[in-house]
Amino acid sequence: MASDLEIARAAKLRPIEAIGERLGIPADALHPYGRHIGKVGFDFIESLEGRPDGKLILVTAISPTPAGEGKTTTTVGLGDGLNRIGRKAMICIREPSLGPCFGMKGGAAGGGYAQVVPMEQINLHFTGDFHAITAANNLLAALIDNHVYWGNELGLDPRRINWRRVLDMNDRALREIVSSLGGVANGFPREDGFDITVASEVMAIFCLARDLRDLEERLGRIIVGYTRDKTAVTAAALKAAGAMTVLLKDALQPNLVQTLEGSPAFVHGGPFANIAHGCNSVVATRTALKLADYVVTEAGFGADLGAEKFFDIKCRKAGLTPAAAVVVATVRALKMHGGVPKDQLGPENLEAVRKGLANLARHVGNVGKFGVPTIVAINRFHADTEAEHRLIQEFCASQLGVDAVICNHWAEGSHGVTELAERVVGLAESRRRLDGHGFHPLYADELPLWDKMKLIATEIYGASDIIADQSVRNQFRDLQAAGFGNLPICVAKTQYSFSTDPNLRGAPSGHVVPIREIRLRAGAGFLVVICGEIMTMPGLPRVPSAEQIRLDRDGQIEGLS
Template identity: 75%
Template sequence: MASDIEIARAAKMRPISEIGEKLGIPQDALENYGSTKAKVRADFIASLDGRPDGKLVLVTAINPTPAGEGKTTTTVGLGDGLNRIGKKAAICLREPSLGPCFGMKGGAAGGGHAQVVPMEDINLHFTGDFHAITSAHNLLSALIDNHIYWGNALGIDQRRITWRRVMDMNDRALRQIVTSLGGVANGFPAEAGFDITVASEIMAILCLSHDLADLQRRLGDIIIGYRRDRTAITARDLEADGAMTVLLKEAMQPNLVQTLENNPAFIHGGPFANIAHGCNSVIATRTALKLADYVVTEAGFGADLGAEKFFDIKCRKAGLQPSAAVIVATVRALKMNGGVAREDLKAENVAALKKGCANLGRHIDNVKQFGVPVVVAINHFTGDTEAEIAAVKEYAATHGVEAVLCTHWADGSAGTEALARKVVQLAESGAAQFAPLYGDDMPLFEKIQTICRRIYRADDAAADKSIRDQLKKWSADGFGHLPICMAKTQYSFSTDPNLRGAPTGHIVPIREVRLSAGAGFIVVICGEIMTMPGLPKIPSANQIRLDERGQIEGLF
């Protein structure tokens, strides 16, 4: 079969104005970026207020493995499947980051016959949103250093600056750096560092803001550091919020593209789920809900990270009410969770599969805790056997849910008709009784413990007295109502990436906590997770090049 990029390149894309027409978006409400992608204008979005919302469906997954799960592919396939059975459906995805694209993971535009296109554009610079976010973030960094250079009227304690720089690339050498070396003209030397752009608080702010006014307010609320008396200094104190908003004005507008089957897809924002909140923008999701009867969105990595943050952060902040959830699993990944080595996955192994299904069961139970009805999507691989597929279906049934075999990678929307009909059944049943895992008034450390105990099934969270004291200080300063954004390995319910399946009895070590006052959550950094990833020994970048016709090779 043709590769993903060959399938994408052969796609018969329609003009983006025709895709907009499917949702009732007039041509003058689109700002075109070429003929196949566009931004939706803010004034048109504002005109949608008062319209009823469609049904919101979350696609999540088991913990990721090297065998692959296909969450984005399933999201696209389900959106196409819903349109195939006569529903007016739209897809909402995150924008891919250049870091994993050139690192180990590759792109994030789906695969096979369930992709969003133009694939190369989406996976690379797209409409420039990430560059705008990077620029706005680093403008604030420059303004901080410049303020100190010119006399430091705000009394910033250079030892207590919490704002780091960002870039959209994996580069371990920049995790911890020293700035302003080279003499008096370059300022005062200080320890600093870089995070990846998708971990930037500005990325989170853009994805959680309702409009430009809300964006500027949140940007102004960013705490960049503290004075010697420990009082906070904000971006508003530096008069940075206005210029940052200007840089983000176009980036705030959602991007409209299409699937291979010419169905509408919004791709906007891109926070990682292992170090950020892992969901596409609120403004894209809310816009889609006003325009479509069904909106299919995804949350990053497994349900322990992406889905938990979707429910506890995005839905809480935006007032969203999800109607159903889909948990994606593959026979291959479940066998890996059952102890099968990657090189042995082609052989049938029902016993290992059944053992690995414990990971799936944990995710099913976790999503049910939020009051959202669940269906399992078995993303089919050609090597899957009938006995293995039957075992997954039987296991799901023991948890009170149906598992549906999906062949969208090979068959497009024809391979997700059954899943689409099941999703409609769940969404129309009225069974959803959504509620976040914890209340706003619960103390911050208890919120962390609640996630660790109820989602990760840990015995407890371990934090030094300094971290607990910091959480108490933030509560006293008026931030105790904020939700928690856990930064943790995506590969396990624990903080040990090698501990697969459904471990219990472990402890979650808290290494650091960060206040994201503009975004409106507390970031809790656990175990060895890094907010600036590194490249693998053989990065994907080594295989990416232009061929003799000027076409991209190696991008997936």
Template identity: 70%
Template sequence: MAEVKSDIEIARAAKKKPIQEIGERLGIPSEHLLPYGHDKAKISAEFIAEARKNGDGKLILVTAINPTPAGEGKTTTTVGLGDGLNRIGKKTAVCIREASLGPCFGMKGGAAGGGYAQVVPMEDMNLHFTGDFHAITSAHNLLSALIDNHIYWGNSENIDIRRVAWRRVMDMNDRALRQIVVSLGGVANGFPREAGFDITVASEVMAILCLATDLRDLERRLGDIIVGYRRDKSPVFARDIKADGAMAVLLKDALQPNLVQTLENNPAFVHGGPFANIAHGCNSVMATTTALKLADYVVTEAGFGADLGAEKFFDIKCRKAGLKPSAAVIVATIRALKMNGGVKKEDLGAEDVEAVKKGCANLGRHIENVKQFGVPAIVAINHFHTDTAAEIEAVKAYVASMGEEAVLCRHWAEGSAGIEELAHKVVALAESGTSQFAPLYRDDMPLFEKIDTIVTRIYRGLEAIADKSVRAQLKQWEDQGYGKLPVCMAKTQYSFSTDPNLRGAPTGHVVPVREVRLSAGAGFVVAICGEIMTMPGLPSAPSAEKIFLNEEGYIEGLF
């Protein structure tokens, strides 16, 4: 058997083209590319504004079943399908999210794809890239500093320090910072209060950057951020303490989408990175809408399983941006299906057709859910070398029994050649005109009813439950004019329930809503369910322990 190269070895050997050539393929003149080195660039606001006169290409969503802890190749399939569509002559761009340092140094790894279906430069993408995440972190924490400074210098807005709603962020998994006390040390350091950190990808500033349509919209949304409440419980906004202008300045360049390329030199927009289990899990509206104006097909992903990423893509991003997806691809792996069928992680390499069949209930649930939104779907089986013919056939037979089709894809090992069949079928699906996209719930539905609708129709739970205080908070926000906002569910990615060990396709469970947060600038309400953490922790053996510089000065250990 030939030696299998690591993702980083494959990426390092890539024959990249100058980013100006990639831009030319989409009709972007070099003067409208702001280069970061030779292989990545931001696209100018002037060009984006001009491109809005163009018609739209077709939008393809790539989503997935509930994953195993290592992830199951949704980004890899997104990149592979983009290459496959270009291979069969369709002018196609890929739109994916930027990588957070948290999972890179934690357990899940980066966000550039894998094998021979990657976006490059892989090392840059998974580390500092063009500095967007640093800008988001800085803008968020500038607001944090201005809040405490405002309180220190007389508190003219009468912020109740017991009701400061704005936490701090950093782009790293660090459980020690979840709950902290700030301003200790005496009068000179301010008024002590409880506070805490979230990971940057859970920041409302991240969500705002990903949903904003231009700089003016960005600044308006930043001003709409609620930083806390007065004693009479009236909200205090970021604009009330004059923070919105300086925050927008820090985010000016970060708002512009990043253009890079796949291993096969096809254009890829990599911009924004909200997590799908604690945020809305989609790349930026700016990147997606710009790509749609420049390409005939745009392939984008939504994080984790369809119960999280796809639901938020449809109910938040598409609703807010007026997007109408033409088709969806649901990624499944034999490994994840076996795990959903009850197999332990250490036993996934052994053939177990019965476990695959049992786990297919999870896949079936996701197929049904995507179709609830009126979007036609096809299943991509992301091939692993341990998959057996009998296991693959079991998945194909199950999907056929649901009236849909599953296609085996070998893009990880073969690049675009290994996903050509799926590319042809996606084109047929998108060109069929059968998509009748509509969000799951109406804007005018009460907030808790929206939460309950997702729980019963997508998670197939019995109901959502919440304390009186949570329900009262939602009612107060409705009275303040926020009742028409969509909801963003923060929940484990491993299960339809809030129990990460309850795999497959459970029914009848209840979903406890522990806390709700109003993201008035982003334009949604976050419902934190079960034990989900907005600041993750590192595992017992974090990936950071295996990342280093080799003797030639190259990075090793990223994946």
């Protein structure tokens, strides 16, 4: 079969104006970036305010493995499938980061015959949104050091500056640095460091802001550091928020593209779920809900990270109510959770699938704790057997009380996912809710910060407790006392396990979650709790994907996936 890139190149794309017309977006409200990409203007978005919302469908997954789960592919396929069965549907996903594209994960535009296109542009520079976010973040960093250089009127303590620079690339050498070396003319040397752009608070703010005014207000609330007496210094105090907003003005307009089958899709924003909140922008999601009857969106990595943050952070902050959720699983990934090495996943192995189902069961159960009706999508691979599929379906029906549908959208496009689309419509249009009370977050705003973190660890990760050094416990106490106790928690941890050990697959229980660090995101409106060995600036693998990416003799890109 052709590669993802070959399939994407062979597609006959419609002009972006035709995609906009399908949604009722007038030509003068669509700002083209070439023939097949456009940004939707804010004047038009504001005109939609009085329209009713469509139904929001979340696609999440089991804990990721090197065998692959296909969450984005399923998101795209389901959107196409809903349109195929006569529903007006739209897709909302995140923009890919260059770090994974040139690192290990690859692109994030779907795969096979369930892709958003143009694939190459989306996976690379796209409309420049990430560059704008990087520039806004680093403008603030430059203003901080410049303020200190020119007399430090605000009394910033260089030891307590916590704003880091960012880069949209995996570069472990930049995690911890010393800046301003080279003499008096270069400022005051201090410890500094870089995160990847998707971990920036600017990215989180960008994805949670409702409009440009909200964006500027949130940027102004960023705490960049503290004085010697521990008084917070904000971006507003540095007079940085206005210029940062100017850099982000065009980027905040959602990006409209299409699937291989011509379904409209917003691809906008891109925080990772293992180090940030893992959801596309609120602007894109809220706009899509006004334009379509069904909006299919995804949350990063497994449901323990992406779905929990989608429910507890994005839905809480944006006032969204999901109508249904899809948990994606594959036979291959379940076998890996059942203990089978990656190079032995081909032969039928019912016992390994049975063991791996513990991971699926916990994710489905976790989604149910939020009162959201759930269905399982089994993303079919060619080596799967009927017996393996039947085992999963019978387990889901008898043990979990949910349906499991075999999906073949990767190979067949919307034709291979119509059953899932019909079942999702049935769930979304039903009044049934798992607990009888409808959607609700896991915890109340009023719950103390330490208790929120412990609840996530015990209820979602299956842990017995959380632990932290006294200095970290003091941070929880001080933030609570300073008036930040009502903020939700954004956990940064490995995506590969419910625990903080990436090698502990399946559904471990009774483990203890170690808390290493806390980062206040006052502008975004949440608290990042860093657990285990997770890094907010990833490194490249031993053999990065970049080694295989090149131009051929005709100037076409090879090796991008």
